[in-house]
Amino acid sequence: MQMPEPSVDVLSRKARIVDRLRVGLPAGAVIDDPIELKAYECDGLSAYRCPPMCAVLPSSTEEVSAVMRICHEEGVPVVPRGSGTSLSGGALPTADSVLLGVARLSRVLDVDYANRFIRVEAGRTNLSVTGAVEQDGFFYAPDPSSQLACAIAGNIAMNSGGAHCLKYGVTTNNLLGVTMVMADGEIVEIGGAHLDAGGLDLLGLVCGSEGQLGVVTEATLRILAKPEGARPVLVGFDSAEVAGQCVSDIIKAGIVPVAIEFMDRLTIRAAEAHVAAGYPDCEALLIIEVEGSEAEIDDQLVRIIAIARQHDPVEIRESGSAAESEKIWKGRKTAFGAMGQINDYMCLDGTIPVSQLPYVLRRIGEMGEDYGLQVGNVFHAGDGNMHPLILYDANKPGDLEKTEALGADILKLCVEVGGCLTGEHGVGVEKREIMTAQYGADDLEIQMQVKDVFDPQWLLNPAKVFPLEASAGRRM
Amino acid sequence: MKVRSEQELAEVLAGANAPVRIQGGGTRDIGGPVSGEVLEVGICGVELYEPEALTLVARAGTPLAEIEAVLAGEGQRLAFEPMDHRVLLGTKGEPTIGGVIAANVSGPRRILAGAARDFALGARFVDGSGRVIKNGGRVMKNVTGYDLVKLMAGSWGTLGVLTEVSLKVLAMPETEATLVARGKDAAEGIAALSAALGSPWDITGAAHLDPGVAGPESETRVRIEGLAASVDYRIGALQREICVGWEVFRDDDSVALWRQVRDVAPFADEPVVWRLSVKPSAAPEISEALGVVGLGHAALYDWGGGLIWIAPGPGHDDAGAQAIRAQIAAHGGHATLVKAPADLRARIDVFQPQTGAVAALSRGLKQQFDPRGILNPGLMG
Numbered sequence A: 001m002q003m004p005e006p007s008v009d010v011l012s013r014k015a016r017i018v019d020r021l022r023v024g025l026p027a028g029a030v031i032d033d034p035i036e037l038k039a040y041e042c043d044g045l046s047a048y049r050c051p052p053m054c055a056v057l058p059s060s061t062e063e064v065s066a067v068m069r070i071c072h073e074e075g076v077p078v079v080p081r082g083s084g085t086s087l088s089g090g091a092l093p094t095a096d097s098v099l100l101g102v103a104r105l106s107r108v109l110d111v112d113y114a115n116r117f118i119r120v121e122a123g124r125t126n127l128s129v130t131g132a133v134e135q136d137g138f139f140y141a142p143d144p145s146s147q148l149a150c151a152i153a154g155n156i157a158m159n160s161g162g163a164h165c166l167k168y169g170v171t172t173n174n175l176l177g178v179t180m181v182m183a184d185g186e187i188v189e190i191g192g193a194h195l196d197a198g199g200l201d202l203l204g205l206v207c208g209s210e211g212q213l214g215v216v217t218e219a220t221l222r223i224l225a226k227p228e229g230a231r232p233v234l235v236g237f238d239s240a241e242v243a244g245q246c247v248s249d250i251i252k253a254g255i256v257p258v259a260i261e262f263m264d265r266l267t268i269r270a271a272e273a274h275v276a277a278g279y280p281d282c283e284a285l286l287i288i289e290v291e292g293s294e295a296e297i298d299d300q301l302v303r304i305i306a307i308a309r310q311h312d313p314v315e316i317r318e319s320g321s322a323a324e325s326e327k328i329w330k331g332r333k334t335a336f337g338a339m340g341q342i343n344d345y346m347c348l349d350g351t352i353p354v355s356q357l358p359y360v361l362r363r364i365g366e367m368g369e370d371y372g373l374q375v376g377n378v379f380h381a382g383d384g385n386m387h388p389l390i391l392y393d394a395n396k397p398g399d400l401e402k403t404e405a406l407g408a409d410i411l412k413l414c415v416e417v418g419g420c421l422t423g424e425h426g427v428g429v430e431k432r433e434i435m436t437a438q439y440g441a442d443d444l445e446i447q448m449q450v451k452d453v454f455d456p457q458w459l460l461n462p463a464k465v466f467p468l469e470a471s472a473g474r475r476m
Numbered sequence B: 001m002k003v004r005s006e007q008e009l010a011e012v013l014a015g016a017n018a019p020v021r022i023q024g025g026g027t028r029d030i031g032g033p034v035s036g037e038v039l040e041v042g043i044c045g046v047e048l049y050e051p052e053a054l055t056l057v058a059r060a061g062t063p064l065a066e067i068e069a070v071l072a073g074e075g076q077r078l079a080f081e082p083m084d085h086r087v088l089l090g091t092k093g094e095p096t097i098g099g100v101i102a103a104n105v106s107g108p109r110r111i112l113a114g115a116a117r118d119f120a121l122g123a124r125f126v127d128g129s130g131r132v133i134k135n136g137g138r139v140m141k142n143v144t145g146y147d148l149v150k151l152m153a154g155s156w157g158t159l160g161v162l163t164e165v166s167l168k169v170l171a172m173p174e175t176e177a178t179l180v181a182r183g184k185d186a187a188e189g190i191a192a193l194s195a196a197l198g199s200p201w202d203i204t205g206a207a208h209l210d211p212g213v214a215g216p217e218s219e220t221r222v223r224i225e226g227l228a229a230s231v232d233y234r235i236g237a238l239q240r241e242i243c244v245g246w247e248v249f250r251d252d253d254s255v256a257l258w259r260q261v262r263d264v265a266p267f268a269d270e271p272v273v274w275r276l277s278v279k280p281s282a283a284p285e286i287s288e289a290l291g292v293v294g295l296g297h298a299a300l301y302d303w304g305g306g307l308i309w310i311a312p313g314p315g316h317d318d319a320g321a322q323a324i325r326a327q328i329a330a331h332g333g334h335a336t337l338v339k340a341p342a343d344l345r346a347r348i349d350v351f352q353p354q355t356g357a358v359a360a361l362s363r364g365l366k367q368q369f370d371p372r373g374i375l376n377p378g379l380m381g
Ligand SMILES: Cc1cc2nc3c(=O)[nH]c(=O)nc-3n(C[C@H](O)[C@H](O)[C@H](O)COP(=O)(O)OP(=O)(O)OC[C@H]3O[C@@H](n4cnc5c(N)ncnc54)[C@H](O)[C@@H]3O)c2cc1C
Pocket: A043, A044, A079, A080, A081, A082, A083, A084, A085, A086, A087, A089, A090, A091, A102, A122, A143, A144, A145, A146, A149, A150, A151, A152, A153, A154, A155, A156, A157, A158, A159, A160, A161, A162, A163, A210, A211, A212, A214, A215, A216, A217, A336, A424, A425, A461
């Protein structure tokens, strides 16, 4: 992975830029100490690191605006950052950039149950949004596994999803409005407590734009009443193909579980070794969760189990209590961590049409063998969003490069079968160069033209999303 | 002129030297009047349907009725419940899926399921320079690059001409039922809808109709859908907690109640009709304020109050625009003059006028997608 050469011109003005930021912001909001800056040198894709020129931690929309105005005047690239959990290098700085962290923007501004929304500052963590309303029986639906740490700002930038998006949708389906600071410091309001746009859907465009169109400082989010209850059933199968067929049959039967999660043998074993969740040792495992009142849950589970039985499962385990539910989920929720115990891993995120699941799983296995790398699969099966985990050894020379190559091949496979490069983690720097596998030159050009409108100088997170060569003429 | 393939469309637009009026089925004559030759999108056909993946891909000119029939064959449907504008506007023709997405047309279920834009997974379109563009795909989760599909949804053919859309579809419910109360005023009705929508019982329709709209008394309606046992359970729970004493309508009777709301059928004979999207709790206040400034009107509230259909009645030479837009300025949201004679639509901003940075961004986008200004110029303002 390559990043553009830092601008010598910008670096030569570092002292002045830092001084101007110090004047524009309260004490302690500007960091340029090399040791402190290490905290911002990477995000969740930690294979790539580079400390920024300096970091700023504004506490209000006005302070963000002040930062953007200064950076705009000085022609300095700005890399927005929420909590730094991105898995695609979206928050990776360049040496000539100002890293703008929104973590101090974390207040709840308004809770409105009659109109079912909450307005928060964008640095607030995902889980603490639900935390602000759950005592009154409400929740914020998108629930990325990283929800304890990740910020709403990052969720909006990446259009993040979660285990329950089969029923509730992803961030863009739950976002009503934002306050955003433009590249030149202007503050703009998009959307609000009402539904849909009165003109062009700028909100839909901003969501998922990876910090390239503006810095989001506040957000109005849809909240929902918590379901009366939820319960999972775990089903083990002898083959991934059969598990895939079972998923299809459930969906075709008109049942919409809130989640259908898939784990393969490698990840099942890793999870077992890690947390002893009591999973069966089998080729494929599904965790299917449904919601509602007790009677509604029973009704749906009876139907799901009847379908599962037609597929010769090696085990069906319906949760009978909160403790059992937790145990069923525990292995899934800690699967990434469990894989991390075995080795370093790279987590991919392509989406495929669910009909292609068996074929893609088989091909991934074969491709892994060709490369001599092990690949585990744990993912959201209901919507086809796969998370192949490629195990490698970061200390072994050449292993990372090999892993990157296998990763790119797997993602290209996802595109070939009718899917896409990334279902929820974003393009960032990781998938930037293979965007051409999914999009033609005009498809990319028009997206870059959109950025031209929002950020004519390409100062916001410039080296992301688009192949470096494609964006070269636009970046300074 | 009618184009029958994407390539033909691209050639036509690349070579065009005058504005064109883009038309699917011609059933949604909404917006500022567009002068220019009609360009009919006759690019038709369902290309792919995978019921088990809940996805359907269709060319933009495919009649909506054809898509609904294909889906019904597998017990599925478009969950966003697109309104049929022919009822309100008195237009003829066959609505197309391209028109539905281009206008982001949703119905009562939008409140729970989401809008048309939320079900649009991917699109192909030709921009104002004749470039063929694709964005998104046909899978349910996709964050690869910018989401231009959302931008196209609700752009009314001003940024590009859709040639193909990929949609997420959902299963039809086993059954549905509606709870109805009569005689509540707007504030009471909308408060009840809010309470229902704030319950865990998955309300898929929440409307209030002023007296005189659907009958002599006002009606407040709440819909639930799903597996039969679950619908029964939720009716019981609602009747116990929120909708005490409300009457229950089932199956076809329930369907008819929502068709009426979806299509704003009670206002079919009104010459002028506005559509306001607002914070639900502001709706009664807005309606009352309009009466106070002399805008006599009847209102139909959908989306728990968040969507107000207003027929201002005769006697306002600006169709009530000033009064209505003043309310939007005070409460937030937007107002669209959905139905009015063409001369009125030429004089009044049909879509909510934009200001400041939002206006500049919208102008900038139009400039990039349609630099020569040939796609439906003036339709959105
Ligand atoms: C263990 C683990 C599990 C994960 N599970 C999931 C999952 O289930 N689903 C999922 O979707 N993702 C998941 N992720 C990925 C990641 O958590 C999400 O992408 C998340 O939304 C990033 O949020 P963040 O606040 O950490 O953003 P960051 O990593 O700080 O930034 C992400 C992107 O947002 C931009 N950005 C940040 N703040 C702003 C702002 N204020 N304005 C504009 N742009 C901004 C950044 O420039 C960057 O491009 C997981 C990550 C980890 C480490």
